[in-house]
Amino acid sequence: MVADDLIKSILIKNQSDNLPEDCLVKSNFLSLYENFQSIDYMKDRAILSTKNEYVDMLNDRIIKQLPGEGKKFYSFDEAVDDRNHHYQQEFLSVATKWTTTPQADIFAITTNVKPSINYITRHNKPDTRREITLMNISGMLMCATLFGDLATNEGSILEEEIKYKPIIALSDFKISIYQGTSISSQIISTLCINPKIELASELREWFQLEEAAKAKGSPSMLFKNAKEIHISDIMHTSQNSIQAQYCTFKAKITTILNRLEPWFYACKGCDKKVDTDVSKECLNDKYHRIINDPLPMYLVKILMENGTDNTRVTLFDAAETLIRCKAEKFITEKKYKNNHSPYFQKFVLNIEKTFKFLVKLDEKTKDERGEGLNSSSADILVAELLFTPI
Incomplete structure (x- = not known):
């Protein structure tokens, strides 16, 4: 009662x-x-x-x-004459309404989501983080780190939906462009998945067109818009901007240094190399997470030349375009068919062929890029590289 x-x-x-x-x-x-x-x-x-x-x-x-x-007010950055503290300063710029006017720092396509990693903060407290890879409408890839609840909750949703390449809107994330764009969540950060706004629809339409062009072997928009330079320009020219830049160059593959084993096994959470024969734990994880199924990834080292200049380039994910299959499939074929594998034979046939490469230049100076090398030989170690046969 x-x-x-x-x-x-x-x-x-x-x-x-x-x-x-x-x-x-x-x-x-x-x-x-x-x-x-x-x-x-x-x-x-x-x-x-x-x-x-x-x-x-x-x-x-x-x-x-x-x-x-x-x-209509889009945001408040400061409370004027708020003597009684009626407005909490840290929440003034937070946007949660994604169906009308977007208030986000970044709109992007989610292209990859890594598993969450548990770790101990510098204050000796347990926390969770997760790395995700994003692509904006210019075709540029960016890495973002989610912490805490965003890594656990929204990160789990993104991981489940990654095959659909969800669009996300990030608001109040910490963005740094020093030595490459760095994006990370804060306490007040918000992440909206597939916001129902016109900008998201335009981004989805652009991405579908890019994927269709890629399937036909056409270069991406980023590739088309990049400035073409010479190898020597990469090695002997400093970046004037603190932002990373993309450029293209032509070169001939003279040797594939590790053609017999162009792969390694990595931790799914951090992409770092692991050797399960030595240890079953990820040494990059402060919780020493047990690795039951390491991820096979490409690591192709090639020598290239263009006239009097030569360079060594390391390909990671971009090697998939060169080999034309996933790393796991290449390893399986190589294991059972050895050098008679059709993928391996196509792979080595790229020697003496000329390609056009898209390379991402970071903020390293010319001395750092060519350290320890003479003027006719240089070393470019890049993880993001696309190319089109000439």
Whole structure:
């Protein structure tokens, strides 16, 4: 009986033809028209909701009841004359409404999601992180690190949906362009998956066109727009900008240094090389996670020349275009058919062929790139490289 009385006392009944949401607003904000300018009146009332989208909907219904001309504010970076601290500074720029005007630092396609990694922070507290790879509408790849709940919750959703290449909107992430673009989440960061906005639709359409072109062997937009330079320009020219830049160059493959075993096994969480014959633990993980199924990845080392210049290039994921199959399939074929594997034979036939490469230049100076090498020989170690046969 007591329970029934308690339920009746907190239950809000809809006694009119109005929508239930309007009855909820009216019961909590009595005399709203007369008191909407009172800070004490507004801050002492709240309607709790299970989802942000419901909060946005209720806010809209309340705002529509307020008198006066409506104004649109995209964000607040500072509270003016807030002597009583009614507005929490760290939440002023947080955006949660993704169905109308987007307020995000980055809109991108998710191309890869790594497993989450548990680790100990410098304050000796357990935490979780996860690396994801993004591609923006210019075709540039970026790596973002999710921490805490974002790594566990949203990161798990992205991992499950990665085959559909979900679009994400990042807001209030920490972005650094020093020595390459670095993106990482903060306490106030928000991540929205597949926001229902026009910009997301445009990004999806662009990505589908890029994938279709890639399937036909056509170069990407990033490849087409990159400036063509000479090998010597890469080795002997410093970057004026602190941002990474892309460029292309032509060169002939003279030798594949590790053609008999162009792969390694990596930890799925950090992509670092592991040797399960020596240790079953990932040494890069502070929790020393057990590795039961290391990930096979390409690592192809080739010598190239262009006129009087020569260089050594290391290919990682880009080697898949050269070998024309996944690393796991190449290893299996090589194991059972040895040098008679059709993939291996196509692979070595690339020697003495000329290619056009897309390479990402970071902020290293010319001395750092060519350290220990003479003017006619240089060493370019790059993980992101695309190419088109000439």
